[in-house]
Amino acid sequence: MTAQQPHDLNCLTVAELEKHAEQCMDKQTRDYYNEGADSGSTLLENSQAYSKYRIRPRVLRDISLIDTSCPLFGARSPLPMGVAPTAMQCLAHPDGEAATARACREAGVVIGLSSFATTTLEDVAAASGSNPRVLQLYLFEEREHSRRLIQRAKAAGYKAVFLTVDTPMLGRRNLEIRNQFKLPKPYKIANFAEDSDSPASKTVMDGAASDTDADKREGKKSTSAPGVHDGEKRTPPAGPISFHTHAPNPTLCWDRDIDWLRKECKPEMEVWVKGIATGEDALLAVYHGVDGIVVSNHGGRQLNGALATLDALPEVVDAVQGKIPVHIDGGIRHGTEIFKALALGADFVWIGRPVLWGLSYKGQEGVALCLRLLRDEFTLCMGLAGTVKVPEISKDYLVKVDKSGFVSRL
Numbered sequence: 369m370t371a372q373q374p375h376d377l378n379c380l381t382v383a384e385l386e387k388h389a390e391q392c393m394d395k396q397t398r399d400y401y402n403e404g405a406d407s408g409s410t411l412l413e414n415s416q417a418y419s420k421y422r423i424r425p426r427v428l429r430d431i432s433l434i435d436t437s438c439p440l441f442g443a444r445s446p447l448p449m450g451v452a453p454t455a456m457q458c459l460a461h462p463d464g465e466a467a468t469a470r471a472c473r474e475a476g477v478v479i480g481l482s483s484f485a486t487t488t489l490e491d492v493a494a495a496s497g498s499n500p501r502v503l504q505l506y507l508f509e510e511r512e513h514s515r516r517l518i519q520r521a522k523a524a525g526y527k528a529v530f531l532t533v534d535t536p537m538l539g540r541r542n543l544e545i546r547n548q549f550k551l552p553k554p555y556k557i558a559n560f561a562e563d564s565d566s567p568a569s570k571t572v573m574d575g576a577a578s579d580t581d582a583d584k585r586e587g588k589k590s591t592s593a594p595g596v597h598d599g600e601k602r603t604p605p606a607g608p609i610s611f612h613t614h615a616p617n618p619t620l621c622w623d624r625d626i627d628w629l630r631k632e633c634k635p636e637m638e639v640w641v642k643g644i645a646t647g648e649d650a651l652l653a654v655y656h657g658v659d660g661i662v663v664s665n666h667g668g669r670q671l672n673g674a675l676a677t678l679d680a681l682p683e684v685v686d687a688v689q690g691k692i693p694v695h696i697d698g699g700i701r702h703g704t705e706i707f708k709a710l711a712l713g714a715d716f717v718w719i720g721r722p723v724l725w726g727l728s729y730k731g732q733e734g735v736a737l738c739l740r741l742l743r744d745e746f747t748l749c750m751g752l753a754g755t756v757k758v759p760e761i762s763k764d765y766l767v768k769v770d771k772s773g774f775v776s777r778l
């Protein structure tokens with residue numbers, strides 16, 4: 369990714385990228401990617417939270433050499449920004465996660481790969497070369513699948529596992545239900561295509577929606593549903609691995625699961641938790657020895673009514689007191705918003721839907737465009753705000769504007 373890259377005159381902002389992507393995606397994909405849970409208010413507030421803050425630019429500071437780099441996984445990242453894990457990217461473009469990985473490699477930007485990717489983690493590693501990658505993990509109740517995935521990620525050079533902790537149950541996504549969302553053939557949930565614990569596994573890996581998906585939507589009894597105490601013993605979900613059955617794990621807990629995960633991953637891979645939204649849980653994460661936190665509400669797709677991530681960030685940063693890195697995702701659509709998140713104490717940001725929009729628009733080239741737009745906007749923001757180094761970005765550069773227009777220093 370070079371600074372001299374010509375502009376795509378049809379697409380100069382992430383907002384324009386979103387509009388183009390709308391034309392490129394079929395309805396099922398557009399609805400699945402773009403919607404939030406329930407009324408979508410948290411999805412909306414994730415973005416709106418950024419407009420409560422304005423930047424206080426400083427001048428006459430010689431900003432001729434701007435360094436946008438920051439530390440990440442024991443090395444340096446050229447930007448304080450990575451690509452968040454999002455499932456099933458072949459829905460956006462046939463090249464899917466491999467195209468995203470190639471664009472990330474070109475830009476030197478870390479890629480987060482979803483457990484529920486449509487490309488294997490080995491193929492993404494091959495497309496990434498020496499560029500850093502992390503594996504997002506849904507820790508299944510049936511541990512063997514997860515154990516195998518972790519071993520494969522280690523062998524393929526992944527730097528970290530990001531355990532998603534905001535999905536003890538799946539959020540209610542009404543468009544997904546109405547569309548009877550399913551992964552169309554020939555795509556597969558690639559990382560589990562070889563797992564064949566039961567004969568039924570093979571069927572769902574072929575890409576068809578499982579009966580289990582339909583049963584879940586219709587509210588039929590499932591072993592993975594959280595416990596209403598009816599005296600029956602819980603059994604983990606068996607059979608086909610589909611995201612409706614296996615991604616949510618209502619049994620996850622700090623003591624047993626985080627400790628197990630650290631033992632499985634370390635020392636080769638770091639263990640992070642993705643989906644922290646309170647100071648209390650941030651303290652527990654530190655106590656349980658995780659290497660980092662992502663403040664996230666899953667892009668507003670889980671608990672609707674939860675606080676916007678930018679609003680949750682300060683209490684997490686206060687609780688952590690710099691002991692481990694704090695990252696954030698949700699609603700970031702412009703380089704100035706990366707700046708605001710860092711000014712409020714985040715060490716790094718992750719970008720979700722805009723990357724999917726880029727992928728839908730032009731495959732690898734579209735993802736590269738998305739990353740370039742955000743990079744250029746962020747660099748421009750640093751320069752115009754009078755900062756030349758990422759660690760200089762602090763709350764001194766922000767004011768908060770309340771609903772009546774009253775401006776306060778932070």
Ligand SMILES: Cc1cc2nc3c(=O)[nH]c(=O)nc-3n(C[C@H](O)[C@H](O)[C@H](O)COP(=O)(O)O)c2cc1C
Pocket residue numbers: 400401402414452453454455482483484504532642664665666667668669697698699700718719720721722
């Ligand atoms: C279509 C889609 C699929 C997602 N899949 C996953 C996933 O498999 N695992 C996960 O932890 N988060 C997943 N996420 C959440 C993202 O990692 C991230 O938290 C969120 O997209 C950030 O918000 P943004 O889209 O507003 O940038 C998904 C988000 C979207 C939009």
Ligand SMILES: CC(C)CC(=O)C(=O)O
Pocket residue numbers: 455484611615666669
């Ligand atoms: C596998 C799914 C649960 C993917 C996901 O996290 C999402 O759709 O938000």
